Amino acid sequence: MRLLLATICFSLFCFIAPAQTKTSTVSGTALSRPKLVVGIVIDQMRWDYLYRYYDRYAPDGGFKRFLNKGFSCENTLIPYVPTVTACGHTCIYTGSVPAIHGIIGNGWYDPLKQRSVYCTEDPGVETVGAAAGTAGSMSPRNMQVTTICDELNLATNFRSKVIGIAVKDRGGILPAGHSANAAYWYDSRNGNWISSTYYMKELPKWAQDFNAKKLVDKYYGLGWNTLYPINSYVQSTADEKPYEGKPFGAEQKGFPYDLKKFAGSNYGAVNSTPYGNTITIEMAKAAVTGEQLGADNITDMLAVSFSSPDYIGHAFGPNSVEQEDDYLRLDKELGGFFSFLDAKVGKGQYLVFLSADHAVAHVPGFSEEHKLPGGHAPAGRWSQDLAKLLNEKYGSSKLIIGNYNHQLYLNHHLIDSMKLDEDGIKKTIVQYLGRQPEVARVFALDKFMEVPLTATQRDMVANGYNQKLSGDIQVLLQSGYMEGGATGTTHSAWNPYDSHIPLLFYGWKVPAGKTNRETYMTDIAATLAAMLHIQMPSGCVGKVIEEVAK
Structure with a gap:
């Protein structure tokens, strides 16, 4: 009897012990994901800005946090032409190329419709957040594949929250994808952040409250002067050059720029100042708080694009005091945003990447001045x-x-x-x-x-x-x-000055380091998919950057 009892007990132990071990193993290897993924696209950022202004970036700013504590892919290239805004934002988040995703430019001629088409136009939806008009008749329907944001939604059975934010409509809409909870963009007619009926019938209260502050008028009152003494901007040309544009009026020929005249009347002028980045950061913070992004263990995603560097770059060029000042200020804005996320979501609980939709060529007048081709x-x-x-x-x-x-x-x-x-x-x-x-x-x-x-x-x-x-x-x-006029510059070419862009990762499970091997804009979505253990977007042709997704 004792032998039988001992045999039964031993058998039960052998049965239960593996079960307990298995349970422990499953618990110990439960799927791990960050609470929040933040995608940052800087509209018109050359890779060399990371190092041209490195000595001037703040120790607690965004760029040094990326470079010293994150991972940098130093030789990231755009694998297609034209190198323009809509294609770049779409490529980053889809891991695809215009041949597949269908966004072949900011605009194009559609042979079937026999008319020009804007990348995010959608006459079937209406503006939300402002008076009727075409500024809000926008959606991602012209994009023919999914984004990494869509795939995150699919992976969590649409329990994730996905928000896109940018001054430019295409910078907020295309990254957030087809299934986003919302995309918001800036209406230069009235200074409001708006959306469309593709996403919602009315703005959430937090967005309405944000619009009511009319922050743009406050920033206009401050004017735009250099962050530091102007004679310290030795990495840039002289303040006033004949080949620079005059976005604030012909009478304003250099620093400081008086913006007071625009208050209450011209809400588009802010786009060509660093304050365009400021209102974008503030809107992003409001979205994180208002939508409680990163507040639970279901991963959310915030896609933020900074449009003002492109406006400033087109007008003044990449060698201008204006653009240097813009990046020095943006660096501080990013540092403050990361501190905000540290407090709101938690250090190590969010994953951030930063890239650009394209870079930019030197102003032709600058090239001619310095005997460079162009x-x-x-x-x-x-x-x-x-x-x-x-x-x-x-x-x-x-x-x-x-x-x-x-x-x-x-x-x-x-x-x-x-x-x-x-x-x-x-x-x-x-x-x-x-x-x-x-x-x-x-x-x-x-x-x-x-x-x-x-x-x-x-x-x-x-x-x-x-x-x-x-x-x-x-x-x-x-x-x-x-192509273009006598002042300013542009982008769209295959050349490295337009196609060599930064790619930086920081935060959740990102090792410190860098690689100089060739990587591509298309690799971003594939790498995020690997890190999050979700499917790659439906048109993705990129490869996983193994050094980041260890």
Whole structure:
């Protein structure tokens, strides 16, 4: 009997012990995720800004926190053209390229609709948060794949909260994805943050309260002077240069800028000042508090884009005192935001990445001043010459219907109705543009695989080419050349000055360090998916950055 009892007890022990061990193992290896993921995109940030101003960044600022306590991918590149805002934001969050995700520019000509299309336009929705108008008729419907935010929602059965915030509508809408709880953007007509009926019927109370503060008028009252004595801005050109724009009026030629005249009347001027970053940070803080982001163990996501560096950069250029001051102030803003998250969500409880949608070229006037390659491409004259040439040769001056993203769109309906030789028209255009000194390469897009290009150029053109939406002829300008006026600068080229961007990770489970190996904008979403143990977005072509996702 004792032997039987001992045998039964031993058997029970052998049965129970593994069960207890298994339970402990499951508990000890429960899925771990951060409480909050914060995506930061700086609209128009060159990689070299990290180090050009390094000595001037605050010890407790955002950039040194990333560089000294986080992980930096030093050689991150954009793998497509055109390098513009809508494509960049979409690529970061989808891990995809325009050929797949369908956002081929900020705008483009749609051959099926036979009209120009804006990347986030949606006539089927209405403005929320302001009087009726088209500023809020926006949604992510033109984006043809999911974002990492959508995949987070799918992974948590839509228990996560996802919010997108940016001054520019496309900077808030496209990253947040199709299933976001909300996206908010700034209405320059009235100084309100708005949304659309795609997301909600009315703004939440916290957003209404935020709008009621009219912070922009307060910042206008402060004016914009340099953060430090102006003679300390030795990394920049002189304050006033003839090739810089005048966004605040021709009478304001340099620091300090008087902004008081804009209060109550011009709410768009703030976009071209560092205060555009300030109102974005404050709106992000209000969203974290109002939506209780990161308040529980279900991971939330906040996608924030800073639009003002792009406005400032376009007007003044990357070598201006204005842009240096903008980044020194943004550094402090980011440091304050991280301190806010430390207190609100908890140190080590949130994951942050920072990148850019594109970089930027030097102002042509600056390049000429310093004997660097670059200048203006006379696109207006080319258009006139081509209209005349095509009229003489084919009987119509309207055979080119659009010029978007350095691509020419042919008027196929007119060509078909006139029974013209389409290949001959393309050849005529290519031959004319190929003779222009500002043009490096020009070719018909349906034949670009036959054109001798470098591997980098070919891949970037291929990744940007969407068969249903792209144009017929691609133009690649010489290094440093761009279309535009006599002042300011732009971006969109394949060259490293437009395509080399920062990529930094910080926070939850991010090791300190850096890599100099080549990484790509498309790798961000894939890496986040690996870290969060969720599916990659539906069009993702990126690779996991193993050094970050250990």
